[in-house]
Amino acid sequence: MYRQEASATLPQVHPRAPILDVKGVSLRFGGVRALSDVLLHVDQDELVAVIGPNGAGKTSLLNSLAGFYHPQDGDITLFGNSILGMAPHRIAKAGMARTFQGIHVLSTLSVIENIMLGCGFNARGTLAKSFLYHLFGSREEVALRAKAEEIADFLDLGLVRHQPVETLGYGLRKRVDLGRALALEPKILLVDEPMAGMNGEEKEDLARFLVDIRELWKIPIVMVEHDMSVVMDLADRIYVLNFGQVLASGTPAEIQTNQDVINAYLGGSYTAGGAA
Ligand SMILES: Nc1ncnc2c1ncn2[C@@H]1O[C@H](COP(=O)(O)OP(=O)(O)OP(=O)(O)O)[C@@H](O)[C@H]1O
Ligand SMILES: [Mg+2]
Incomplete structure (x- = not known):
């Protein structure tokens, strides 16, 4: 399964700490x-x-x-x-997953492919399809596709799951972007x-x-x-x-x-x- 392994990145979990804590941050x-x-x-x-x-x-x-x-x-x-x-x-x-201000989807790919790309942090443009194939291979791709289908159903995108995102209206495209973020199985969004x-x-x-x-x-x-x-x-x-x-x-x-x-x-x- 492709579930993210936070422990690989953050070895210790402090049970009483807030999930997210911003402490006196300044940015110039x-x-x-x-x-x-x-x-x-x-x-x-x-x-x-x-x-x-x-x-x-x-x-x-x-x-x-x-x-x-x-x-x-x-x-x-x-x-x-x-x-x-x-x-x-x-x-x-x-x-931590995020959606962006404005539209942030790959418009020629389908709804399902965009959601699957939620786990492909470096996917770019026309290479995205071959990227998906090489990154996930067959078994992983099947598991990833099943998860993406589940997210598409949850977001009521089932009927348009195979349509290129460019054929969808603005609201649905934003929803696909949300699906892409959810594909990370985030602990905070x-x-x-x-x-x-x-x-x-x-x-x-x-x-x-x-x-x-x-x-x-x-x-x-x-x-x-x-x-x-x-x-x-x-x-x-x-x-x-x-x-x-x-x-x-x-x-x-x-x-x-x-x-x-x-x-x-x-x-x-x-x-x-x-x-x-
Ligand atoms: N990459 C950047 N380089 C230089 N200045 C930046 C950059 N990003 C943000 N700023 C500046 O930081 C300030 C805050 O901008 P920011 O985009 O975070 O505002 P915002 O609250 O999201 O506004 P909006 O409601 O319009 O989206 C602005 O003065 C902006 O010009
Ligand atoms: Mg803003």
Whole structure:
């Protein structure tokens, strides 16, 4: 089976540590401070939302967690072990999967092939098909395909499983990207603006899948999202980033009534009980 072996990368597990712990992380790009002393943690079974204005540092934070950016200060631990400075493929192998802001699928490959590529960290463009064959061979490919079929069914992609992704609408393509992340069998999932560009029905579907991923599959989720109805409905706790700093954190009820958050971000666009 292709199940990821986190123990190969992170030998010790500290049972009382949060699953993910961000300890005073700062990230600079030249003179731009993208993140300043960010503190954040995620416990088992939590869906934690990260919100804030454009340019607040939300994607930079996810990129830092996933090893795409390397913060200059602070530490990030996964199951109590530092992952700071580790390469993205090693962090993925340790159990952290992510979806990207925008579309991140190989459009000429089928739904199933894209989901299978969730385990192929280095797959590229037209080489992807031969890559799949050489990487997984026959027995592994059968097991991987079965898992991909299971994920496609879970995400209601069964009817389009053999269609090239380029023939699908935006919402379904985003769902394929989620399937690709789930193919890693992650222990924590990061999603960057999963609802962006979706219509109401697609958002409802995706919200249901995220709830199921957390509740049935027991995978905690960090979600960056601008749609406040979705955030307030789904999140157990929320962190608000502003100019790279954590402006506030708390339950949806606490965040909705926090005057600093209302001034910096929510304004009149969201009031308790529904989005305007
Ligand atoms: N690779 C990079 N090189 C230089 N500056 C960067 C890089 N990535 C992010 N930044 C800067 O860091 C800051 C935070 O950007 P980031 O993309 O993290 O914001 P965001 O909260 O995700 O915004 P949005 O809601 O628009 O997606 C911005 O000033 C951005 O220009
Ligand atoms: Mg972003």
